[in-house]
Amino acid sequence: MRPDHRGRMRILTLISRCPWPLTDGAGIRDFNLLREAAKRHDVFLLCFLFKPSDRDHFSHLRPYCKEIVGIDLVRPRATMPARAAKNLVMKRPFITEEYRRPNMAAALARMVAEREIDVIHAHFLHMSQYHPFKGQAAFVHDAHNLEHVLWRRIARTVRNPLKRLFAASQCAKLIRLQQEVGVGSEKCVTLSDEDRTEYKRICPEADIATVPNGADVAYWRPSQSSSEPRSILYFGNLSWEPQSDAALYLHETILPAIWARMPDAKLYIVGQNPPDSVRRLGGERVIVTGFVPDMRDYLARAEVVVMPLRIGAGTKHRVFQALAMQKPVVCTPVAAEGIDLIHGETALIAEQPEEFASHTLRLLQDPELRAKLGEHGRKLVLDRYDWRSIYDRLEATFQDAYRRRRAQSRGNGLG
Numbered sequence: 001m002r003p004d005h006r007g008r009m010r011i012l013t014l015i016s017r018c019p020w021p022l023t024d025g026a027g028i029r030d031f032n033l034l035r036e037a038a039k040r041h042d043v044f045l046l047c048f049l050f051k052p053s054d055r056d057h058f059s060h061l062r063p064y065c066k067e068i069v070g071i072d073l074v075r076p077r078a079t080m081p082a083r084a085a086k087n088l089v090m091k092r093p094f095i096t097e098e099y100r101r102p103n104m105a106a107a108l109a110r111m112v113a114e115r116e117i118d119v120i121h122a123h124f125l126h127m128s129q130y131h132p133f134k135g136q137a138a139f140v141h142d143a144h145n146l147e148h149v150l151w152r153r154i155a156r157t158v159r160n161p162l163k164r165l166f167a168a169s170q171c172a173k174l175i176r177l178q179q180e181v182g183v184g185s186e187k188c189v190t191l192s193d194e195d196r197t198e199y200k201r202i203c204p205e206a207d208i209a210t211v212p213n214g215a216d217v218a219y220w221r222p223s224q225s226s227s228e229p230r231s232i233l234y235f236g237n238l239s240w241e242p243q244s245d246a247a248l249y250l251h252e253t254i255l256p257a258i259w260a261r262m263p264d265a266k267l268y269i270v271g272q273n274p275p276d277s278v279r280r281l282g283g284e285r286v287i288v289t290g291f292v293p294d295m296r297d298y299l300a301r302a303e304v305v306v307m308p309l310r311i312g313a314g315t316k317h318r319v320f321q322a323l324a325m326q327k328p329v330v331c332t333p334v335a336a337e338g339i340d341l342i343h344g345e346t347a348l349i350a351e352q353p354e355e356f357a358s359h360t361l362r363l364l365q366d367p368e369l370r371a372k373l374g375e376h377g378r379k380l381v382l383d384r385y386d387w388r389s390i391y392d393r394l395e396a397t398f399q400d401a402y403r404r405r406r407a408q409s410r411g412n413g414l415g
Contacts, residue, residue, distance in 0.1 A: 008040065008041045008042055009041045009042070009118040009119055009398065009402065010041065010042045010044065010115060010116060010117050010118045010119075011037050011041045011042070011043050011044070011117070011118065011119050011120075011121055011398065012043075012044045012045075012046060012108075012111060012112065012115070012117045012119070012120045012121070012137065013030070013033075013034050013037070013043060013044070013045050013046070013047075013121050013123070014046050014047070014108065014120055014121065014122040014123065014127045014128075014130065015030050015045070015046075015047040015048075015123050015127060016047065016048050016099055016123065016124055016126040016127050017047060017048055017049070017050055017054075018047055018048075018049055018050075018054040018057050018058075018061075018070065019031040019034065019045075019047070019061070020057040020060045020061055021057065021060075023237060023272050023291075024237040024240065024272075025213070025237065025316065025317040025318075026123065026124065026144060028213075028317050029123070029142075029144065029213055029317070030123050031061075032214070032216065032387045033121070033142075033387070033390075033391060033394055034061075034064055034065075035064050035387075036387060036388065036391035036394075037121070037391070037394070037395075037398075038063075038064035038065070040395065041398075042066050043064055043065050043066060044065060044066055044067045044068075044069075044111060044115055044117065045061060045065045045067070045068045045069070046069045046071070046104075046107060046108060046111055047068075047069075047070055047071070048070070048071050048072075048073040048099065048101075048104065049070040049071065049072050049073060050073060050075075052072065054070065055070055058070075066115075067111075067115070069107060069111065071101065071103055071104050071107055073099070073101065075098055083097075083098070084166060088166070088169055090173075091173065091176075092173060092177065093125075093147070093170050093173040093174045093177055094166075094170060095125070095126060095147065095170070095174075096125055096126055096129050096177060098126075099126040099127065099129070100129060104130065105130055105133045108120075108130050108133045108134075109133045109135060112133070112134060112135040112136070112137045113135055117135075117137040118137060118138065118402055119137060119138045119139075119140060119398045119401055119402055120134055120137050120138070120139050120140065121140050121142060121394075121398070122139065122140065122141055122142060122185075123142045123144060124142070124143070124144050124145075125141075125143065125147050125174070125177060125178060125181060128141040128142075128143075128181045128185065129177065129181065131181055131184040131185055132184065136405070136409060137405065138186040138187075138398075138401035138402045138404065138405035138406075139184065139185045139186055139187075139401070139405075140185060140186065140187045140188070140189060140397060140398065140401050141181050141182070141185040141187070141188045141189065142188075142189040142211070143178075143188060143189060143190050143191070143195070143199065144191065146178070146190070146195050146198055146199060147170075147174040147178065148170075148171045148172075148174040148175045148178065148202070149195075149198065150242075150311070151167050151168075151170045151171050151174060152167075152168075152171050153242075153310070153311045153334075154167040154241070154242070154311055155167035155168040155171070157245065157310050157311050158245075175202050178199070178202060178203060179202060179203045182199065182203035182205060182206030182208075183203065183205050183206065185206070185207075185401075186207070186400075186401035186402075186404045186405050187207050187208070187209060187397050187400055187401040187404070188206045188207065188208045188209070189208070189209055189210070189211045189394070189397060190208055190209075190210055190211075191210070191211070191212050191213055191338050192210060192212060192337060192338025192339075193210050193338075194337060194338060195210075195338065196208045196209075196210050207400075207404070209393065209396070209397045209400075210393070211390060211393045211394045211397065212338060212339075212384075212385060212390060213316075213317055213320060213338075213385070213390075214320060214381070214385040214386055214387045214389075214390045215317070215320035215321055215323070215324040215381050215385055215386070215387070216324075216387055217324050217381060217382055217386050219296075220296065220299075220320075220321045220324035220325050221324070221325065222325055222326035222374075222378065223296065223299070223300030223325065225300050225301075227300070227301055227302060227303045228266070228301045228302070228303065229303065230262060230264055230265045230266060230303065230364055231265075231266050231267075231268065231301060231302050231303050231304075232258075232265060232266065232267045232268065232302065232303070232304050232305075232306055232360060232364070233267075233268045233270065233298055233299065233301075233302035233304070233305045233306070233327075234246065234247060234250055234267065234268070234269050234270070234305070234306050234307070234308070235268075235269070235270040235271050235295060235298065235299075235305075235318055236271045236318050237271055237272060237273075238269070238271040238272060238273055238274035238275065238278055239272060239273035239274075239275070241311070242309060242310075242311035243271070243309070244274065244275050244277065244278050245309075245310060245311055246307070246308045246309045246310060246311075247269050247274070247278045247281070248277060248278065248281075249308055249310055249353075250267070250306065250308045251267075251281050251286065253353040254306075254308060254353045254356050254357045254360070255267060255286075255357075257353065257354060257357035257358075258357045258360055258361055259285070261361055262361060262364060264285075265285070265364065266285050266286075266287065267285065267286045267287070268287045268289065268298055268301075268302065269281065269282075269286065269287070269288045269289070270289045270292055270295065270298045271289075271290075271291070272290065272291040273290070273291070274288055274290060295321070296325065299321070299322060299325045299327055300325070302327060303328075303363070303364055303370065304327075304328055304329075304330060304360055304363045304364055304370070305322040305327045305328065305329045305330070306329070306330045306331070306356075306360060307319055307322075307329060307330070307331035307332065307335035308330075308331070308332055308335070308356060309331070309332050309334045309335040310332065310334060311334070316335050316337075316339075319331060319335055319336070319339060319341075319347075320339070320381055320385055322377075323346070323347075323377035323378060323380060323381045324377075324378055324381045324382075325378070326374035326375060326377065326378040327374055327377070328347075328348075328363050328369070328370040328373040328374050328377070329347040329348070329373070329377065330347070330348045330349075330350065330356060330359045330360050330363065331347055331348075331349055331350075332349070332350065332351055332356070333349060333351055336349050339385075340380065340384060341380075345372075345373075345376050346373060346376045346377045346380050347373060347377060348362070348363065348373070
């Protein structure tokens with residue numbers, strides 16, 4: 001390791017995809033923490049690229065990175081079912097096998113040695129499986145989701161019996177790998193104290209800190225434009241099955257009860273790459289937009305934002321964004337997980353479809369309650385979920401990991 005220091009460290013951010021553009025929750029967290037780290041340290045980026053044109057986005061990242069290295073990742077869609085079937089008899093989880101490549105391991109080992117990296121910040125289990133190649137650097141596993149929790153929920157919710165069987169087959173594999181990574185990392189990071197408790201349950205040896213998600217409060221600001229009467233917004237990365245599932249669940253089980261009492265209510269489903277099952281929902285009272293260049297326009301227009309998620313883990317960026325723009329939110333307990341929401345003060349929380357519809361109607365009919373929730377919600381984000389203050393927690397985690405790794409190296413006669 002480099003000599004002990006109190007100044008700038010060399011941080012290598014290890015990500016499963018290029019973190020630009022900011023179209024999904026993972027990229028939002030990856031980028032914002034990278035940007036904050038670059039204010040204090042020298043940041044290097046190593047990531048997979050889903051397509052060669054991803055390199056065109058490097059220009060947005062260079063102001064924050066000393067060096068950017070992209071490794072092309074080929075995952076043919078046509079053979080994915082066969083790869084998934086083959087995984088049923090494998091010991092390692094499917095989602096991490098899809099990202100296990102010798103050239104990534106070699107690139108990581110080379111960058112750590114040649115750039116004298118102090119700390120590796122690895123995002124998701126996909127990339128934290130590379131912890132054996134950390135060299136003399138400290139390794140920080142940023143879990144984002146607890147994958148066994150996410151896949152267990154998928155197994156309970158998905159209708160297709162083959163998908164349900166496959167999802168169930170992954171849970172034990174994911175627990176084993178999360179245990180391995182927890183032991184092999186100097187520090188682990190979860191998004192909520194609830195996730196931290198669960199990770200400690202499956203891996204008591206892991207040293208875990210909570211670093212929640214947040215919002216760019218300067219970007220997601222309240223709009224001065226008026227909202228569209230009786231408009232409801234659900235938005236997200238619709239290519240991600242848990243978020244497209246929420247759109248279908250909303251349309252099938254919640255919206256009919258809203259329309260029974262308010263026939264002219266209009267739902268906007270906004271987000272990139274909606275599957276055909278979501279696109280088919282479009283009509284006179286349901287607008288499915290696909291990708292939009294600026295989500296703030298639709299948030300400004302909405303009277304109520306809904307987050308009817310049934311599947312998920314970690315904390316949800318879209319909730320923070322809506323709160324930051326001072327919008328009233330109705331969400332399920334899954335969508336509210338890990339966020340210090342108080343029912344009736346900062347949001348309305350409902351698990352059953354009838355209750356969810358009732359809360360949504362109440363907000364559509366009560367401008368005073370909308371204003372109250374909006375004001376309290378934005379204050380919550382300003383007080384607790386601004387990326388700048390959140391990064392302070394991650395900085396402390398980096399410092400702890402560095403000290404721990406340095407002590408190990410000294411004990412091994414390497415420091």
